[in-house]
Amino acid sequence: MKHVTFIAAIVAAAGMAAGGAALAKGDGRHGPKMSFEEIDADGNGEVTKAEIQAMKEARFGKADTDGDGVLTLEEMQAHAQAQANERAARMLERFDKDGDGALSKDEMPQPRRAGRMFDRMDADGSGSISKEEFEEARMRHGGKHRHGNGDSNGDNTEQN
Numbered sequence: 676m677k678h679v680t681f682i683a684a685i686v687a688a689a690g691m692a693a694g695g696a697a698l699a700k701g702d703g704r705h706g707p708k709m710s711f712e713e714i715d716a717d718g719n720g721e722v723t724k725a726e727i728q729a730m731k732e733a734r735f736g737k738a739d740t741d742g743d744g745v746l747t748l749e750e751m752q753a754h755a756q757a758q759a760n761e762r763a764a765r766m767l768e769r770f771d772k773d774g775d776g777a778l779s780k781d782e783m784p785q786p787r788r789a790g791r792m793f794d795r796m797d798a799d800g801s802g803s804i805s806k807e808e809f810e811e812a813r814m815r816h817g818g819k820h821r822h823g824n825g826d827s828n829g830d831n832t833e834q835n
Contacts, residue, residue: 738754
């Protein structure tokens with residue numbers, strides 16, 4: 676139960692952040708595709724806090740499928756899965772150059788910084804990354820981009 680409450684708090688915080696992100700981004704690439712006009716519910720050319728709050732409440736209501744005012748793990752998972760399905764469909768539509776309904780390796784988007792990151796990590800220019808170079812890069816980034824709940828030594832103890 677403690678985890679469900681924690682997850683619900685995270686989803687609520689993400690929803691609040693998404694309101695500002697929708698205004699700032701506008702293109703929907705990494706978030707909901709919302710135009711200014713959609714957020715400006717009364718059409719007066721200005722977005723108010725009340726309109727942003729209404730948008731957040733509508734999003735919450737969409738995820739709260741049983742309408743009980745709380746998000747269960749199942750509702751959050753279903754909502755996340757629906758969003759992932761929408762993102763995958765948009766990705767296929769955007770990158771499927773030959774229109775065959777599938778993405779080949781050549782059609783997959785390439786990270787813009789992948790090669791440069793390797794080159795920065797390969798400090799001696801040998802064409803490979805040694806354990807020392809790997810650890811140096813990790814220290815330079817201060818543990819950024821870590822996955823999971825553990826520290827950089829692999830200690831995955833739970834933190835609450």
